[in-house]
Amino acid sequence: MQPLTPGDPPYIGPHRLLARLGAGGMGEVYLARTPDGHLCALKVVKEDLAFDTRFRARFGREIRAARLVRGPFTPAVVDADPDAPAPWMATEYVPGPTLKDAVLAGGPFPEPSLRVLALGLARALDTIHAAGIVHRDLKPSNVLLSPRGPQVIDFGIARAVEGTVLTRTGQTLGTPAYTSPEQVTGDEVSPRSDVFSMAGTVVFAASGEPPFGAGHPAAVLHRVLSGAPRLDTVPEGVLRDLAAVCLAKDPEARPDTDRILEELSALPLPSAEHGWLPSPVTQQIDLRENESQRA
Template identity: 50%
Template sequence: MQALDPGDPRSVETSGRPYRLLARLGSGGMGTVYLGRSAAGRAVAIKIVHPEFAADERFRERFRREAELSATVGGGFTAPVVDAAPDAPAPWLATAFLPSVPLRDAVRTSGALPPAAVRYLAAGVAEALAEIHGAGIVHRDLTPANVLLTADGPRVIDFGIARALDAATITNSETPLGAPGFMSPEQAAGDPIGPSSDVFTLGATLMYASTGREPFGTGTWHEQVLRLRSERPRLDRVPDEELRALIAECMDRDPSRRPTAARLVDRLGAEPVAWPPAIAGEIDRAREGGRAPAGR
């Protein structure tokens, strides 16, 4: 959590409902996320999209549709959508604020997670995907940056570039979206994708959590995509045999052979475990930040 930059907005509003922006939570390829507070004092995470997207009417149409669809996703392992303004000069989406640490940051700071924590992570993310897919959505960008570790378990966020299964006419379906180290082979090739693509990226995310390394190495976007399309992940780096087998199934190059998210939920059923102490401490600090007075 960081202080607002001089050029950051101080508030957003829709239909007479104002939200005051208090701090920056992070920034990504699609927008910047802020800690906000409603007039009634509810803490929310508000993603404001970058100007280059706001100027694209096709994007606005997709954003509007996906905001509506995201609001239908239930379950305990996602961040509920509470408000959105697709027609604002800079479109934004508000979700419940979750005191948390992104999996990406947790691994960068504290290293790979222990096997029991990875199994707990796998169960929660699989349940989130089952809810998302049940609503007719493919996430398309399931990465360690979009998985939050909270005191109550993992949460999947950012359906900003998710695409409804029946919305192929809204944008060019041949455009590959997502992080190159965490795309499925079919997504990298620009082929049509479905829920099984998210299962592949779940496997890649679990491999990152288990090893502290991206499945297809580092480098430029094109270098990573080339490895994704021509090489297999180094599963021998995963220290736990059971997790290694699970990740291998999820990352099968043939989408038809991957398990569904619902099957993974039935199979995993992990008991809650405590995150490593360093991560738990970061979550506590995020909780205190969310409680900061609105006049901060």
């Protein structure tokens, strides 16, 4: 969390800006307070996308769909204005680090935490898919960590940039290390594409590395298409078996979320008393909650 800069507006829509939370490929993210006093994460689209009429149309459609997504593992959309000079969307604020930041700072997650992570991601995808949305860019930086479980963000937003300035400049949708083979080849993308990305996200949490390694995007995409994922750090048994089948090259060979949930629900989970997150992550969440209360 960073303080606002002199160039930041005091308000976006009816929401008062409090601090900067970060920035991504689509724009700036702010901590804001709604008129009724609640905190929200407000994402403002950057200028080059704001001038693209096709993006605006897609962004509006995705917002309407995203408003239908309601579940314990998906922060709700609380407000949006796709027609503003700089389009924006506000969601419930989750005062936790991303999975990416938590693993890079504290190392891989233990097996009990991995079980809750996988189960929560599968439930989030089940909720998202039930609303007719395919996430298309599920990755560790799009998973926020909360005591109540992982929180999947930015669902459906990747679709809004299809056919806009991003693709016209040759950029690839999705993140290479977690992109499904069918996204690479330009074939039809279905909910099972998200299943592939979900498995890659769990592998990262277990190892600190994506399943097909790091490096130049072209080399990573080649391994996604033809290489075998590295799964030796994923605990043996259900978690590793599920990761292997979810990372199948053929989407028809991957399980759907119903089957994933059935298998994961049989695993023992950490007690509510001790929580599911490693203690350093819980400490980070406490610090962020204190920061947000002071903002």
